[in-house]
Amino acid sequence: MVIDLDKCTGCMACSVACQAENNISFRVDETDKLRSITWMEIYKLENGKDYPEYQFTYLPRPCMHCDSPHHSPCTFVCPVNATTRDENNGIVTHIVPRCIGCRYCIVACPYHARDFNWWDPTWPKPMEQMLSPEVSTRMRGVVEKCTFCHQRLLKARTRAYHEGQDPNTVTYNPACADACPTKAITFGNLMDGQSDVAKLAKDPRAFRILAKLKTEPKVYYLSRYQWVHKLSDNA
Amino acid sequence: MDQALIPEGLKRCPLPVFGLWVLVLLAIIGWGVYAGAVVLLQALNVTGLNDYFGFGFYITIDLAIIALGAGAFFSGFLYYALSRYFPALKELHKIINLAVIVGFVCYTGALAVLLLEIGQPLRGWFGYWHPNVHSMLTEVIFCISCYAIVLIIEYVPIVFENRKLDAIKSVHIFGHTLHELMAIFALTGTFLSFFHQGSLGGVAGVLFARPFAYRTGFFVWPWTFFLFILSAIASGPAFTALVCRAMEAVTRKKLVDRSVYELLARIVGGLLLFYIILKIIDTLYWGLVMAPEFGLSLADFYKAPYGMWLLITEILICGVLPAIVLNIPQARKSDAILFGAFFLTCTGIVINRFVMTIQAIAVPVMPFDRWQVYVPTVYEWAPGIAMLAYCVLVISLSYRYLPLFPREKQLNAT
Numbered sequence: 096m097v098i099d100l101d102k103c104t105g106c107m108a109c110s111v112a113c114q115a116e117n118n119i120s121f122r123v124d125e126t127d128k129l130r131s132i133t134w135m136e137i138y139k140l141e142n143g144k145d146y147p148e149y150q151f152t153y154l155p156r157p158c159m160h161c162d163s164p165h166h167s168p169c170t171f172v173c174p175v176n177a178t179t180r181d182e183n184n185g186i187v188t189h190i191v192p193r194c195i196g197c198r199y200c201i202v203a204c205p206y207h208a209r210d211f212n213w214w215d216p217t218w219p220k221p222m223e224q225m226l227s228p229e230v231s232t233r234m235r236g237v238v239e240k241c242t243f244c245h246q247r248l249l250k251a252r253t254r255a256y257h258e259g260q261d262p263n264t265v266t267y268n269p270a271c272a273d274a275c276p277t278k279a280i281t282f283g284n285l286m287d288g289q290s291d292v293a294k295l296a297k298d299p300r301a302f303r304i305l306a307k308l309k310t311e312p313k314v315y316y317l318s319r320y321q322w323v324h325k326l327s328d329n330a
Numbered sequence: 331m332d333q334a335l336i337p338e339g340l341k342r343c344p345l346p347v348f349g350l351w352v353l354v355l356l357a358i359i360g361w362g363v364y365a366g367a368v369v370l371l372q373a374l375n376v377t378g379l380n381d382y383f384g385f386g387f388y389i390t391i392d393l394a395i396i397a398l399g400a401g402a403f404f405s406g407f408l409y410y411a412l413s414r415y416f417p418a419l420k421e422l423h424k425i426i427n428l429a430v431i432v433g434f435v436c437y438t439g440a441l442a443v444l445l446l447e448i449g450q451p452l453r454g455w456f457g458y459w460h461p462n463v464h465s466m467l468t469e470v471i472f473c474i475s476c477y478a479i480v481l482i483i484e485y486v487p488i489v490f491e492n493r494k495l496d497a498i499k500s501v502h503i504f505g506h507t508l509h510e511l512m513a514i515f516a517l518t519g520t521f522l523s524f525f526h527q528g529s530l531g532g533v534a535g536v537l538f539a540r541p542f543a544y545r546t547g548f549f550v551w552p553w554t555f556f557l558f559i560l561s562a563i564a565s566g567p568a569f570t571a572l573v574c575r576a577m578e579a580v581t582r583k584k585l586v587d588r589s590v591y592e593l594l595a596r597i598v599g600g601l602l603l604f605y606i607i608l609k610i611i612d613t614l615y616w617g618l619v620m621a622p623e624f625g626l627s628l629a630d631f632y633k634a635p636y637g638m639w640l641l642i643t644e645i646l647i648c649g650v651l652p653a654i655v656l657n658i659p660q661a662r663k664s665d666a667i668l669f670g671a672f673f674l675t676c677t678g679i680v681i682n683r684f685v686m687t688i689q690a691i692a693v694p695v696m697p698f699d700r701w702q703v704y705v706p707t708v709y710e711w712a713p714g715i716a717m718l719a720y721c722v723l724v725i726s727l728s729y730r731y732l733p734l735f736p737r738e739k740q741l742n743a744t
Contacts, residue, residue, distance in 0.1 A: 129380035129702070140698050154698075161539075166464060168539040174467035175453075175460040195456050196374075196449020198384035199467055205539040205695035207382065211449065213375040235373050236449025305696060307625050308539045329625025329697050 096243070096272070097295040098155055099317040102279035105153030110135040112274030113157075116244060118230045120216030132210040134158070134241040135271050142322045152323055155280070157271065158208040158241035159304070159312030160187045168310055169200035169209065178238075183263070185285070185313055186243050194237040201238060205305055206312075209240045243282075244269035266290075285313060302327060335494055337733040341742075343581075348730060355723040362716015365709045369446050376709045385687050387706035388447040391714045392440045393530055393683035395721075396474070397558070398676060399440075400566030402433020402481065403523035406516035408597070421593050424586045427488050427734045428577075428725075429570045434481040435721040441478055443717050466532035473526030480519040484512065492731050524559055531558025534686040541624040542631050543690040545616065553612050554686070560608065564601035565679040567594045568672040575669055577729060584741040585734075595668055599656030602675055606649040613645065633701050636689045640681060648678025 113119070113135040125131050138154040160180075161167035167187050170180050177193040178200055180186070201209045215235045218226065226232065229246045233239045247269060252262040272280040283292035292315075295301065300317040302324045318324065331345045342348070368376055379386045409426050413419035422429075445451050457471040490496060490505030508515075528551065534543040535552025545552040571594045578585050617628035632638040652671035655661045662668050688704055728734060 127380070129382045130375070131381075138696075138698055163538075168537065171536065171538075172465050172467065172533075173462055174465040174471060175456040176462045177456075177460070193453075193456060193460060194450065195453040197447070197467065198379075198449070199465070199533070201381060201384035202691055203537050203539060207696070207699070210381050211374075211379075211384070213373060213380075215373075234450075238449075305539070307623065308541070308695075310539050326697050 096157065096269075096313065097281045097292050097301070097315045097317060099279045099281070099295075100152050100154060100323060101300070101317060101319055102277040103153045103155060103275075104277060105137060105139070106276065107137055108274045108276060109155055109271035109280060110137055112270040113241070115225075116227060116230070116270035117242070118216075118226045118232050119239075120212070120214075120218060120232065122214060122217075123219070130211075130213050132212070132239065134208075134210070134239075136207070140323060140326055142320075142326075150320065150322070152318065152320070154304075154316065154323075154327075155271070156206060156208065156304070157243070157314060158187060159206050159310065159314045160185060160243065162311035162313050163309060164311075168203040168205065172199045172203045174199065178240075184248065186245055186248070187240075188242060188245060189238065189240050191231060191233050191237050191239065196236040196238065198238060205308060205310065209238050211238050212236060244271075304328065332731075335492060335731050337491075337493060337731070339739050340733070341583075342730050348726075351726065352723065355719045355726070358719035359716045359723065362713045362719070365712035365716070366442075366446050369709050369713070370451060374449060376707060378704055378706045378710060382702045383688070383691055383704040385691060386704055387710035387714060388443050390684050390687045391717070392443055392447075393687060394680040395436045395440050395717070396530065397527065397562040397565055397679050397683060398569040399433045399436025400523065400527060400562035401429045401568075401570035402436075402484075402566070403477070403516070403519045404563040404566050405429040405570065406484070407520040410513040410516040411520070418593065421587075421590055424590050424735065424737050425570060425574060425594075427732075428574055429567075430481070430484045430488060431725055431728050431734070432570050432573055432721075433566075434485045435724045437474065437478045437481055439717040439720050441474065442720075443713055446713055466529045466536055469529035470526055470533065473522045473529060477519055477522040477526060480515055480522060483508065483515050484519065487512070488728070488732055488734070491733055527562040528555040528559045531555045531686075534690055537690070540690060540693075540695060541621060541626055542693045543686060544620070545612065546620070557605065557609055557612060560601065560605040561679050561682060564598055564605050565675050568598045568675040570594070571598075572669065572672050572676065573725065575672075577725070581729075583738065585738055587737060587741070591668060592662060595656050595662045595671070598672065598675060599653060599662075602649070603653040603657060606645065606653050609645060609649065613641070631689075631693050635703060636685075636692050636701075640685055640689065644678050644681040644685065648674045648681060652678070 110133060117134060119132050119134060121132065134157060136156045138156060140152050140154055142150040162185060167180050170178050170187060174197060175193055175195055178187065178189045181188060198211055201211060212233050212235050216232050247267045251265040251267040255262045255265045266283055268282050272282040281291050281295055283290040285293050285296060287293055295317065296315045298317055300319050301315045303312045303315055304327045306328050336342050377386065405422055405426055408419050409422040445454065448454060457468060461468045487505040487508040490501050495501050531554035532552055535545040535547065535554030537543045545554050547553045547555060571591055574586055621628055632641065652674040655667055655671040692702055692704065694701055
């Protein structure tokens with residue numbers, strides 16, 4: 096995934112789309128942001144200068160689906176193999192019915208991309224009628240995270256199979272990329288050198304968050320401002 | 331009323347006084363069990379934990395109590411395995427029963443609290459069914475439960491030494507046989523305990539995306555693996571000595587010879603010195619080499635309330651100071667200095683476990699993150715305090731009804 100911060104308006108459409116697509120539960124009182132479940136978190140970055148040099152940008156943060164050798168930080172530590180990386184497509188998945196809720200993966204993730212279900216999931220009426228049948232809701236006491244809309248990948252693969260195409264070459268878009276009004280989010284196969292994401296990832300404006308930690312995130316950001324690059328990597 | 335159960339020739343306080351003491355402890359345990367039940371029924375939202383602090387009080391107290399309970403396996407290792415080569419270690423015979431019981435209560439108590447920590451306690455057994463061999467927590471789950479079983483096996487023959495139980499022939503023979511086999515169990519326990527003390531250190535050390543916790547290491551084990559083992563075997567005997575001293579103060583009796591404390595002081599002093607030297611080297615390498623590689627400096631890791639005072643207290647006041655004191659023969663002769671040094675040693679290890687759990691995740695990793703402060707709620711304090719009350723209860727019952735200290739009768743003959 097590549098997110099162009101120069102295009103991002105901070106409208107949070109990606110976050111809302113993610114919330115709806117993936118049946119993410121919420122509470123009436125969401126004042127405690129450290130317990131909110133948000134797969135696509137929006138950060139506001141500031142350059143720390145006063146007017147007129149003051150600048151800011153928004154930074155949407157999904158799961159980075161880290162590509163570090165051998166294991167992602169979270170898959171390395173899960174004691175029950177509930178979170179694993181599919182080496183065929185690079186997506187870090189989370190098997191909810193296997194998760195014991197030890198939260199070791201939450202501790203391991205430097206991007207805070209994982210959320211714990213502190214309460215039983217509920218939706219106010221009539222929203223429960225609007226839940227997507229393609230995504231399981233998560234129970235209390237387990238961890239959940241962005242899956243790059245894995246269900247959309249499965250759907251695309253099934254469609255390709257029925258149409259006699261190679262399921263391994265399908266492309267799809269996660270809900271956040273579809274919802275972005277400025278097309279700031281580009282999604283595709285980084286391994287395919289001809290894909291848009293692979294080209295954008297090599298753009299001079301491209302950078303990754305916390306590259307120094309060698310987690311090898313598969314989410315790239317684009318910004319023409321050097322202070323954004325520096326701020327994102329403890330430089 | 332319970333005179334027939336009390337070891338022959340030993341004096342214990344009147345039953346009503348003991349009963350009152352037990353009632354107080356049971357009240358505290360009841361409070362903790364209630365709090366634990368609320369956590370299980372209403373979920374972890376009643377605690378101070380959140381998505382920033384995935385680990386909190388439960389893990390800290392578990393790591394701390396398991397380190398302090400290491401006196402059991404290490405004293406057993408010294409007594410059963412090494413005393414034949416170093417006869418001076420035979421002196422540990424006088425305190426080995428207490429060391430086993432302290433280990434037993436620490437581990438079983440920690441396991442009970444661990445049950446509250448996981449969000450889906452009914453899936454706790456998944457750790458055995460779907461183990462991830464790369465996860466340090468898997469190693470912890472296997473070793474800690476195996477070692478708890480070993481501790482139960484070690485505790486049973488001590489229980490069988492009760493006057494009434496010992497009078498039953500089959501129980502006597504069974505207990506005696508277990509005694510004969512104790513060296514095997516002690517060595518099995520040593521093996522398991524070495525591994526899980528280490529893997530508890532590894533839990534933090536393998537977090538390669540958490541610059542505060544991450545350490546390089548040897549083969550698959552980060553340096554924290556070895557530091558946790560060393561710190562546990564240094565503080566475990568110190569904690570056993572402190573418990574023994576506390577029992578002497580409460581019962582107003584001499585329970586072991588002073589020479590036992592002297593021996594423990596020499597053991598703790600030597601190990602602590604070795605540990606603290608390695609810990610300082612580790613801290614310097616981490617602060618001056620590793621942190622800059624991540625774009626951070628040592629000062630970035632310490633902000634109020636988790637300030638530099640924690641590092642100074644842990645390493646200098648509770649590490650270097652007792653290590654020096656315990657290695658000076660003249661200093662060891664003073665009770666105040668000796669037990670003060672033991673106390674500092676144990677405090678240092680508790681701070682270390684706190685730092686490697688709470689502070690490790692309080693430090694913001696993304697530069698645009700903010701420091702957070704973790705405040706545990708009563709639903710975390712209460713089970714923790716109840717666990718300590720449970721430890722005191724089992725030790726109290728064991729002291730009253732079992733011949734824990736072989737020299738107690740001679741030392742208190744008047």
